[in-house]
Amino acid sequence: MKNNLETIHSSELKLAQEFLSICDDMNLKCFMIGGTQLGAVRHKGFIPWDDDMDFGMMREDYERFLEETLLNADFTFDVAHYSNGKTLDYPLKIQDKKIMVIDSSTSVEIERPIWIDVFPIDGMPNNLILRKLHQFNLMFLRLMVKYSKFSDNVAVNADINRSLTEKTLIFIGKVIKPDKYLNRDKWINRLDKSLKKFSPHKSEYSVNFMGAYKFKEMFPSFVYEDVIPYKFDKYELLGIENYDIYLSQMYGDYMSIPDMKHRNKHKTELKK
Numbered sequence: 092m093k094n095n096l097e098t099i100h101s102s103e104l105k106l107a108q109e110f111l112s113i114c115d116d117m118n119l120k121c122f123m124i125g126g127t128q129l130g131a132v133r134h135k136g137f138i139p140w141d142d143d144m145d146f147g148m149m150r151e152d153y154e155r156f157l158e159e160t161l162l163n164a165d166f167t168f169d170v171a172h173y174s175n176g177k178t179l180d181y182p183l184k185i186q187d188k189k190i191m192v193i194d195s196s197t198s199v200e201i202e203r204p205i206w207i208d209v210f211p212i213d214g215m216p217n218n219l220i221l222r223k224l225h226q227f228n229l230m231f232l233r234l235m236v237k238y239s240k241f242s243d244n245v246a247v248n249a250d251i252n253r254s255l256t257e258k259t260l261i262f263i264g265k266v267i268k269p270d271k272y273l274n275r276d277k278w279i280n281r282l283d284k285s286l287k288k289f290s291p292h293k294s295e296y297s298v299n300f301m302g303a304y305k306f307k308e309m310f311p312s313f314v315y316e317d318v319i320p321y322k323f324d325k326y327e328l329l330g331i332e333n334y335d336i337y338l339s340q341m342y343g344d345y346m347s348i349p350d351m352k353h354r355n356k357h358k359t360e361l362k363k
Contacts, residue, residue: 100137102190102205103144104324109168110185110207111328117159119152122318123330124210125302125341132334133346136324144207147299147315149291153211157183169204173279179240181279181301183209210301212315213286214294222296225288229300232282239275291315307341 114121123131125145130138148156160170171177171184178184186204194201216222291297291312298309317332331337338345 096140096142099142099192099205100324102187103207104326106168106185106187106205107144107146107207107328108326109166110209113160113166114148114152114156117156119148119156120318121146121148121152121209121329122315123147123321123323123328124299124308125304127323127328128321128330128334129338129342129345131321131323131328131330132338135322145302146207146209147212148209149297149315150211150213150287151290151292153183153209154287156209171206179275180208181236181282182211185209210299211286212291212297212299214289214291214312215296215298215309216289217295225285226306229282229285230305232278232285233300233305235278236275236282239278304341310337310340 111121123145124147126138126141126143127145130136130141157170157172157174160166161172161175167187169177169186169188171186173179173181177186184206186206188204190205191202192205194203216225286300294312296309297312297315298306299315300306300308302308314331314333314337318329319332320327321330323330
């Protein structure tokens with residue numbers, strides 16, 4: 092498994108460098124978030140047992156990248172987005188089709204190219220009551236989107252610490268198989284429209300709502316706006332300057348190495 096992860100890490104870093112170089116050429120700001128930011132702070136690189144990379148872009152930059160690249164076939168990497176049918180996920184994926192992996196985290200085993208995830212950072216209403224209503228609406232829409240592609244997109248087999256609510260919703264999904272009844276395009280387009288209602292540059296709070304931690308990833312907007320270079324393996328990658336605010340809210344005592352049973356295992360292996 093170690094050699095398997097080392098190969099995945101090396102390939103993802105190369106893929107990230109190619110993608111970030113394009114972002115630089117387009118004058119777009121892309122920065123580490125989630126476990127990639129944690130890895131940069133705690134390990135100066137990948138979390139040793141992690142198998143993916145996560146980046147964030149403010150919504151305006153994210154949309155500009157999509158607008159200018161979805162129809163561009165000149166890149167060494169593949170741009171996958173739900174709108175071009177190359178992924179069922181909402182977040183943008185940057186893929187390398189030369190390297191295939193087997194993802195067994197979902198109920199249906201999937202063969203897919205190696206990838207990195209890029210998430211949009213969206214604004215939230217400044218009014219507290221409107222913000223709570225917006226949160227409720229987004230949670231409902233996200234649930235409908237997840238249910239509409241339950242069998243091949245929800246990581247029911249991943250070793251992830253889940254809340255009782257999440258476990259209950261997954262159990263219900265396994266029983267009723269909701270993707271047979273729900274129109275995926277309808278729900279993901281409604282979610283997309285709602286997420287883009289508020290610019291992060293005009294909002295007191297911004298969120299990576301489509302990340303694993305949902306509203307635990309909502310912060311004062313300056314947290315996402317202020318970025319600095321970090322050492323990551325043999326490279327320098329932009330990351331969140333106020334990392335203590337960010338990582339403390341996301342992970343608690345983030346500098347402590349978790350027990351084996353609390354480590355997220357995504358069940359991704361190289362195709363043999």
